[in-house]
Amino acid sequence: MHEHDVIVVGAGGAGLRAAIAAQEEGADVALVSKLHPVRSHTGAAEGGINAALRDGDDWTDHAYDTMKGSDYLGDAPAIETLCTTSPKEVIQLEHWGMPFSREDDGRVSQRPFGGLSFPRTTYAGAETGHHLLHTMYEQVVKRGIQVYDEFYVSQLAVTDHDEPEDRVCHGVVAYDIKSGEVVGFRARNGVILATGGDGQVYDHTTNAVANTGDGPAMAYRAGAPVEDMEFVQFHPTTLPSTGVLISEGVRGEGGILYNAEGERFMFEGGYANNDGELASRDVVSRAELTEINDGRGIEDEYVYLDMRHLGEERIVDRLENILHLAEDFEGVNPLEEPMPVKPGQHYHMGGIETNENGETCIGGLYAAGECACVSVHGSNRLGGNALPELIVFGARAGYHAAGRDLGEARIQTGPSAMSELEDGLDTPVSPGALDTPDSDVAADGAMVAPDGVLNSAVETERARMNLLMDGEGRNHAEVRQKLQRAMTRHVNVFRREENLKEALEIIRECREEYQDVAVRDPSRTYNTDLLHTIETRNLIDIAEGITLSALARDEFRGAHWREQHQSRRDESWLKHTMIAWNEGRPEVYYKPVILQGEEKSYEPKVRSY
Amino acid sequence: MSTNLTEQEQKEAQQSTEEAVERTQTEAVGAARAAQPSYGYMKEKAETETRDAELTVSIKVFRYDPEVEGKKEPRFDSFGVPFQKGMSVLDALMYARDHYDPSLTFRHSCRQAVCGSDALFVNGRQRLGCKTQLADLGEQDGPPETVTIEPLPHSDVVKDLVVDMEHFYDQMEAVEPYFQTSEYPTGELEEQRHSRENREKIKMSTRCIWCSACMSSCNIAAGNNEYLGPAAINKAYRFAMDEREGEDMKQRRLEIIEQEHGVWRCQTQFSCTEVCPKDIPLTEHIQELKREAVKSNLKFW
Numbered sequence: 001m002h003e004h005d006v007i008v009v010g011a012g013g014a015g016l017r018a019a020i021a022a023q024e025e026g027a028d029v030a031l032v033s034k035l036h037p038v039r040s041h042t043g044a045a046e047g048g049i050n051a052a053l054r055d056g057d058d059w060t061d062h063a064y065d066t067m068k069g070s071d072y073l074g075d076a077p078a079i080e081t082l083c084t085t086s087p088k089e090v091i092q093l094e095h096w097g098m099p100f101s102r103e104d105d106g107r108v109s110q111r112p113f114g115g116l117s118f119p120r121t122t123y124a125g126a127e128t129g130h131h132l133l134h135t136m137y138e139q140v141v142k143r144g145i146q147v148y149d150e151f152y153v154s155q156l157a158v159t160d161h162d163e164p165e166d167r168v169c170h171g172v173v174a175y176d177i178k179s180g181e182v183v184g185f186r187a188r189n190g191v192i193l194a195t196g197g198d199g200q201v202y203d204h205t206t207n208a209v210a211n212t213g214d215g216p217a218m219a220y221r222a223g224a225p226v227e228d229m230e231f232v233q234f235h236p237t238t239l240p241s242t243g244v245l246i247s248e249g250v251r252g253e254g255g256i257l258y259n260a261e262g263e264r265f266m267f268e269g270g271y272a273n274n275d276g277e278l279a280s281r282d283v284v285s286r287a288e289l290t291e292i293n294d295g296r297g298i299e300d301e302y303v304y305l306d307m308r309h310l311g312e313e314r315i316v317d318r319l320e321n322i323l324h325l326a327e328d329f330e331g332v333n334p335l336e337e338p339m340p341v342k343p344g345q346h347y348h349m350g351g352i353e354t355n356e357n358g359e360t361c362i363g364g365l366y367a368a369g370e371c372a373c374v375s376v377h378g379s380n381r382l383g384g385n386a387l388p389e390l391i392v393f394g395a396r397a398g399y400h401a402a403g404r405d406l407g408e409a410r411i412q413t414g415p416s417a418m419s420e421l422e423d424g425l426d427t428p429v430s431p432g433a434l435d436t437p438d439s440d441v442a443a444d445g446a447m448v449a450p451d452g453v454l455n456s457a458v459e460t461e462r463a464r465m466n467l468l469m470d471g472e473g474r475n476h477a478e479v480r481q482k483l484q485r486a487m488t489r490h491v492n493v494f495r496r497e498e499n500l501k502e503a504l505e506i507i508r509e510c511r512e513e514y515q516d517v518a519v520r521d522p523s524r525t526y527n528t529d530l531l532h533t534i535e536t537r538n539l540i541d542i543a544e545g546i547t548l549s550a551l552a553r554d555e556f557r558g559a560h561w562r563e564q565h566q567s568r569r570d571e572s573w574l575k576h577t578m579i580a581w582n583e584g585r586p587e588v589y590y591k592p593v594i595l596q597g598e599e600k601s602y603e604p605k606v607r608s609y
Numbered sequence: 610m611s612t613n614l615t616e617q618e619q620k621e622a623q624q625s626t627e628e629a630v631e632r633t634q635t636e637a638v639g640a641a642r643a644a645q646p647s648y649g650y651m652k653e654k655a656e657t658e659t660r661d662a663e664l665t666v667s668i669k670v671f672r673y674d675p676e677v678e679g680k681k682e683p684r685f686d687s688f689g690v691p692f693q694k695g696m697s698v699l700d701a702l703m704y705a706r707d708h709y710d711p712s713l714t715f716r717h718s719c720r721q722a723v724c725g726s727d728a729l730f731v732n733g734r735q736r737l738g739c740k741t742q743l744a745d746l747g748e749q750d751g752p753p754e755t756v757t758i759e760p761l762p763h764s765d766v767v768k769d770l771v772v773d774m775e776h777f778y779d780q781m782e783a784v785e786p787y788f789q790t791s792e793y794p795t796g797e798l799e800e801q802r803h804s805r806e807n808r809e810k811i812k813m814s815t816r817c818i819w820c821s822a823c824m825s826s827c828n829i830a831a832g833n834n835e836y837l838g839p840a841a842i843n844k845a846y847r848f849a850m851d852e853r854e855g856e857d858m859k860q861r862r863l864e865i866i867e868q869e870h871g872v873w874r875c876q877t878q879f880s881c882t883e884v885c886p887k888d889i890p891l892t893e894h895i896q897e898l899k900r901e902a903v904k905s906n907l908k909f910w
Contacts, residue, residue: 036774038819039716039724053798087798094800097788097853099808099815106802130723131815138787178767208718241695244721328740329721331695477707478650521712523677526768529711 001454004030004146006401007172007187008194009153009215012040013129013390014369014397015194016136017089018358019145021398022192029145029402032174032185034152034210034531037137041196041208042390045129046247046321047113048121049093049391050384051086054110057118059083063597066385069115069280070378071558071568072604073228073576076597077410078374081356081396086388089395090122098135100124101318111318112252113384115280115609121384126247126321132387148185150177153214154464154534156191156222157184157457158362159448164223164580165414169365170450173461177531180524182465184458186450190401192358192366193219194394198348200535201543202492203484205345206238206245215371217538219352220545224360225415225580227373229542230549230560231349233381234493236284238344240302244329246322246341248383251277253318255307257288258338259296265303272609279609282380282559285343289493292342304338343493347386349377349559350549353413353578357406358397361414368397374411375576378593379558411594415580422552422588428501429508431544433584434515468533473518476533483510483536483543491547496563500551507544514540544586549577552588570604655691655708662691666743666752668701670713671759674768677712683766685757686710692743692752698731699738702758702770715770722886725818728825729770730759735822735884761825777821780838784845784865790854807852814847814894816887823881823891835870839881839891842866846894849901860905867902875899 006022008015011033022029031037052059062083067074090108094100100108101123113121124131140147155173159166171186195215199207220226236257237246251257257277259265266272271287272279279287288303297303307315307322312335315323326332326339351373358366358374369390376389400406447453483506490503514537521529554562555569575590595602659665669687674680688705690696699717706713716726720739727738732746732753743752764772794801823839824830830838837845848854849862866872872895881891 035718035724035726036778036819039718039726041719041724043723043818044719044721091798091800095793097848097851099811099851100800100803102803102805102808104805106804108800125812127723127816130818134815135788141782142785142787208724209720210718242720325721329695331742475651475707475711477711481707519711521714523674523712523768525674525676526714526771527712528714532711 001184001186002030002148003186003188004028005187005189006192006398007032007185008192008398009033009172010040010194010196010371011035011037011147011149012194012196012369013042013132013136013387014394015192016133016140017391017394018192018194018368018398018401020136020139020143021395022402023143023145025399025402025404027189027402029398030148030185031140031145032148032151032153032172034150034177036149037140037147038134040133041211043130043133044206044208044245045132045387046126046245047249047252048111048123048128048384049086049090049132049387050113050116050120050382051090051122051388052083052118052120053087053090053108053122054120057120059087061117062086062120064602065116066376066382067602068605068607069380069382070376071380071607072570072574072595072602073375073378073557073593075375075411075594076602077356077594078376080597082376082385082388082392085392089388089391093132093135093391096135096139098124098131111249112278113382114248114251114275114278114284115382116384121252123249126249126319129387148174151175151183152177152531152534153218155457155461156218156365157454158222158365159453161448165361165416167223168363169222171454173457175461175465175531177526180527182458182462184454186454187364189403190364190366192368192397192401193352193371194367194369195371197370198539198542199345201484201487201539201546202345203481203488204238204243206235206243207345212535212538213371213542214535214538215367216352217541219360219365219367220541220579220581222362222365223581224362224365225353225578226545227350227353227576227578228375228379228549229350229545229579230553230577231379231558232345232546233281233347233349233559234285234343235346236281236288236343237305237341238346239326239330240340240342242329243344244325245346246305246325246339247319248281249319250305250307250322253307253314254310255305257284258304258306259291260298261296263296265291265296275609280380281383283609285493286561288343298340302340302342305341306338307334308336308338347381349373349375349379349381350546355409355411355413356396357400357409358393359400359409359413366397366401368393379560412591415589417591418578418589419575419592420590422590425548425552425588427548427551428505431504431548432581432586434511465530468517468530469519469522471518474513474516475520476514476517476536479510479513479517480536480539483507483539487543487546491550494561494563495550497551500547503547504544504551507540507547510540545579548579548586548588552577574604651708658691659689664692664752665689666692666701667755668705669755669757670702670705670770672769673766694744696743697739698729698736698741698743698756698758699727701743701756702738714768723818725820728761728820728822728886730761730825732757735761735826737820737822737886740886761821763825763831764821774821776834777819777824777838777840780824780841781819781844783837784841785862786844786848788848788851788854789858792855801853803853811847811850813889814843814850816889817843818887820886822884822886826880826884828878828880829874829876833870833874836874837866837871839895842872842898843889843891843894846898849898863898863902863905866898872898872902
């Protein structure tokens with residue numbers, strides 16, 4: 001068994017920043033990650049980091065843009081924390097040597113991005129995430145922070161009090177991928193989940209194969225509610241054959257979208273008369289799919305993104321990485337021809353409910369980054385707002401877990417924050433576990449002492465892995481593929497009630513089929529068959545959470561569009577959709593959005609670009 | 610429990626298993642597994658897809674597992690994969706794993722040449738699996754009939770295509786791979802100034818994704834375990850040439866790369882530069898550091 005003050009699960013942007021912060025605060029901190037840190041998907045972020053750094057810009061403008069982008073479903077305390085802290089964090093990265101793109105006077109460059117009223121997206125070429133990830137890993141090396149890489153955390157060690165808010169997290173259980181050993185990690189102060197995205201729920205995604213929502217799934221089953229799961233961002237410019245991302249930076253620099261008839265449809269189709277291509281991502285994705293569905297797509301599948309007119313010099317200077325991506329993954333030379341693009345799953349606004357300090361409702365359990373929902377993005381994230389979220393809230397979770405007083409949080413967490421229970425949801429099948437009570441640790445007897453909780457969780461995991469490896473059964477890949485296809489088909493950009501219900505039925509079938517899965521690889525050494533089989537269970541829980549929430553919210557807000565309710569309904573929906581696992585019987589409920597900021601209130605307005 | 614195979618030994622293992630390949634192909638993916646009803650689905654799907662495909666590619670994959678009977682001795686397994694336009698080596702591996710043999714083991718994550726997990730030895734050359742199109746491996750248009758995929762040479766094989774990266778990470782971390790300066794601007798929220806020219810100078814060196822293709826291709830690194838290797842020296846270059854660190858730091862960095870197992874071991878064979886998937890001019894960077902070290906020594910002499 002290993003023991004540290006703070007255990008950070010996941011070593012991408014949020015995890016690395018959390019570990020550095022905890023270490024700065026004097027804690028003995030360790031990173032536990034299924035990938036070596038530099039393999040994390042933060043490295044694939046291209047566009048940049050929004051920060052109000054310059055004269056003429058102000059954090060209040062950044063906050064206003066973010067709230068508008070969120071379609072008034074972001075919480076003001078979280079948004080204001082993001083926007084006031086981002087400049088300091090960006091400068092910190094620069095002081096750690098991050099190679100930002102520069103102006104002639106040597107200062108860091110900023111560029112326009114979708115939904116922003118000022119060019120405040122700080123960038124390093126079209127590979128900002130790569131540099132951010134490596135710069136922070138360099139700091140981890142410098143500080144000698146312990147990294148357990150290729151350790152897959154599969155279970156949280158949480159006490160089994162009846163009420164989630166009484167529970168405490170004492171550590172995690174991890175599977176040492178190289179040796180196959182199941183190991184306990186005791187956390188004296190806290191566990192910070194920074195496991196990133198869950199895009200593998202879909203089959204066309206910009207997300208890495210490793211983005212399987214392990215953190216949200218584990219926290220959810222341990223009793224921490226998940227929030228706003230219906231809000232999934234589909235990025236408007238991904239390469240059709242692979243889902244590889246083409247940065248919003250292309251449109252930020254002046255790239256143009258065309259349909260098959262050569263029309264610049266963002267303007268000519270009236271989708272965004274002012275901002276055109278630089279409207280918010282949800283707006284552009286819907287516009288593209290409308291064009292394609294109405295027969296104005298190319299090969300009925302995609303539209304064109306053209307940047308040739310920017311000229312080779314400017315492209316090479318600011319967007320060189322895009323030339324490589326388009327050439328290597330689509331066989332297109334963007335200096336000579338337009339790039340084919342279509343919307344693809346990109347980011348999950350929803351996630352583990354936290355407050356501004358990264359705390360979940362479970363004592364000692366934190367979450368930060370994409371796996372969390374604090375919520376700064378509400379129903380739609382602006383481009384350039386994910387990276388500041390990682391560093392701002394990663395740092396806060398790290399400081400808080402290590403004992404720094406960050407003041408009292410304004411955001412309430414846990415089922416006690418419920419304002420309203422959803423009791424009218426018409427689901428075709430029962431969601432949740434097939435048999436209750438669930439076998440997770442939270443339901444086993446009166447387990448509250450730290451060592452007992454951890455040992456019990458280790459034993460549960462050993463038994464689960466032995467069970468999966470013992471005997472014959474179904475290949476998890478079959479279940480995963482079925483789930484991914486169902487989600488892409490039924491829970492995509494445009495959502496219809498009958499499709500969502502169909503998806504719930506298929507998810508239920510996946511659960512039933514998962515009962516029969518077995519790991520074929522008999523080896524304890526680097527058994528990725530076992531790893532992926534465990535991940536698939538997490539994907540099922542996440543997919544169900546997304547679909548249930550999507551069914552509950554019968555309005556159109558941000559990234560969530562419902563056929564029968566094509567307008568925002570503020571009178572009844574200025575509230576977050578919450579789901580509590582509730583021992584395997586998911587319960588949907590709501591809590592109010594906080595539009596009251598430190599000094600002003602954000603009044604919902606019609607959102608047009 | 611691992612095995613370190615040179616390219617020659619890998620070739621021998623390949624030859625000695627030529628006959629076994631046919632047998633393995635049917636055994637590993639054939640009747641035994643199909644007999645289990647729940648496994649039939651993915652295999653049947655693959656058979657239909659292979660039959661309907663205009664072209665199929667046979668991937669011949671190195672297999673080794675220290676604790677599994679039949680895999681303790683390295684062997685090659687072949688899998689037939691229905692070819693689709695745009696299919697990469699990584700796509701083919703994932704297809705084989707998901708449809709034929711879930712125990713087929715390799716690292717991969719981002720699928721877009723930035724995580725650096727899937728450097729492999731493909732048809733006798735270090736390449737990223739995700740960035741290598743099957744069609745580009747053929748002599749004319751279209752994919753070749755067979756593609757041979759092995760783990761990176763000169764590395765300890767953990768299992769199948771997974772190699773032990775610890776030595777590579779140790780070398781990367783031996784060059785003080787983090788920004789260091791004694792002077793920061795005093796103003797609140799004030800960045801260090803950095804010229805566009807200097808940023809351009811270090812730009813290529815900052816693109817390294819730690820895939821270790823270069824280290825695997827380097828004969829010197831293969832024969833001398835203590836040699837820092839091209840990637841670590843490139844990391845040192847990235848900081849030594851960064852003007853923000855200042856002249857004193859540069860001297861310190863030159864001392865590090867001038868050590869016994871540093872830049873002077875490089876014999877300028879360019880193999881690292883040829884295989885780098887991010888097109889980093891590694892050999893040039895090493896040569897430039899040699900020149901800088903000489904200049905600096907003359908200055909102090």
